[in-house]
Amino acid sequence: MKIAIAQINCTVGDLAGNAARIADYAQRAKAQGADLLLTPELGLCGYPPEDLLLRDGFYHACDTVLRELAQRVQGITVLVGHPHKVGKSCYNAASVLRDGAIVSTYHKHSLPNHSVFDEERYFTHGNEACVIEMGGVKYGIIICADVWHEHAPFRAREAGAQVLLVLNASPYHFDKQATRYETIRERIGEIGVPVIYANLVGGQDELVFDGASFVMDEDGELTHQFHAFEEVLGFVEMQGSKPIPGVCENVVKDEASIYRALCVGVRDYIQKNRFPGVLLGLSGGIDSALTLAVAVDALGADKVLAVMMPSPYTAQISIDDSREMVKLLGVRYEELDIVPTFDALQQTLAPMFQGLPADTTEENLQARIRGTLLMAISNKTGSLVLTTGNKSEMTVGYCTLYGDMAGGFAVIKDVSKTWVYRLARWRNAQGHVIPERIITRPPSAELRPDQTDQDSLPPYDVLDAIMACYVEKNMSIPQIVEQGYAEADVLRVVKLIRMAEYKRRQAPVGVRITDRGFGKDWRYPITVRYRDDF
Ligand SMILES: Nc1ncnc2c1ncn2[C@@H]1O[C@H](COP(=O)(O)OP(=O)(O)OC[C@H]2O[C@@H]([n+]3cccc(C(=O)O)c3)[C@H](O)[C@@H]2O)[C@@H](O)[C@H]1O
């Protein structure tokens, strides 16, 4: 018995395209002698389809495409994930396709409804096991969160399963694979059967699915590990109910995994939404430099335009370093002087602002001129503007609405400043693309003379640590102070977090790489009287 895993990149709503991809993998798996093909959770419609699942027409379309796909499946058994409506109940389902027919259908038991998941909003819980027999061995079929809880695996075991086949759409966040190993080992410890785990790969709005499908035997030992962040057709030879150890690739970790996630997130957002290319403002600072490197690695230099827009406060080294970086990467580059526009706007406003001191108003004007120019180029060329704000800035609101926040996709919005530096250094170690001075000079918004970020913010190592405690670990203020941070710093950061909610709500979507990003899994009210920072 040979089992194939289709670790495929599905596109939400592309029912015909996803079905064609599954049929192609089934054909290739059959040609290489596989008896069964395991595909990802909701692979037919892509994951997560969100409120498409509230539309009857969507279920009908999925049913039609599933039946057509079943007819194309001959000489191999294929497990396909799809939404399934029975009467008034909607299920997250997996069907067994064989010899032109749908021979059985499983309904997911455990519906995740935390962090980025909303499955209770759409689906009814299944309660039955689904076991198929092949080559004298009974295979239990379950779906993703099912294997994170006891119920469904126990039901499958009770129904005679000797091996679990798991269809997954498990999104990436930093170190997620270690958590998956731990969770699945715990399940195997309870039920004592091998687990064959097939995961989705690719980007879908803020989510990136890393693939990294794997197999563990009945003792929880890894027998197969497939690559992360790329499509894979993997094979697992079985001897009875035991997987025979096979391919064990290294899964990328640490900086490499975050960098790959950012690249896949950008690539799939741009390609799946059919943009011809991207552009961004290149300032000579670290954030736009890292964003540019990711964009080029994700899309190729020919798809990327960098625009330097000097103001009266732009240092010559910022221009020199930008010129050097675009040469290193071979991307198209323009310089647009914003001084005349800045002067013109200030002149227009002068009668109203007479006698008032210069403040953030003038700083924001510069950011907004740049945003306006980038959006104009986007409109004219059809390319999408990448914004360059990092998570530390998104945390405290250190960014300008309709200024540097103007754009379509926020590449590093879940990457703290500390990690921006780590990723920049890591990328340069793979091949020098970011001029060293961009990494070593103190960060500055260059919106007034001699400005540095530390004029208005606590040092980034302190800010990032407090942010991680409060945002990512949900810790209270006393708990954070206990970790050794000054109470004044903690109170200041928490207040800034609360006050920046309205900005985050207007920020573009961007890649989630932590287990709590500022997207689907951060839902705070903007209008709020509750305070924990006093
Ligand atoms: N609750 C709420 N709901 C809706 N809107 C709300 C609001 N509270 C304020 N506002 C409005 O928001 C506006 C203020 O926000 P905004 O105009 O963005 O400006 P603001 O936050 O006042 O200033 C931007 C800050 O970001 C810094 N910055 C800017 C650009 C780049 C960088 C960098 O280094 O990357 C840093 C800059 O130095 C300054 O400290 C006002 O119009 C105000 O009325």
Ligand SMILES: Nc1ncnc2c1ncn2[C@@H]1O[C@H](COP(=O)(O)OP(=O)(O)OP(=O)(O)O)[C@@H](O)[C@H]1O
């Ligand atoms: N002179 C400039 N030319 C082009 N774009 C700029 C310029 N200055 C700022 N920007 C754009 O606005 C964003 C915000 O930059 P700013 O310099 O204010 O702060 P930052 O967060 O330190 O970013 P960076 O590290 O990229 O400089 C930049 O990443 C860049 O996209």
Ligand SMILES: NC(=O)CC[C@H](N)C(=O)O
């Ligand atoms: N799609 C799901 O059911 C995901 C569940 C699980 N918590 C995971 O991230 O892998």
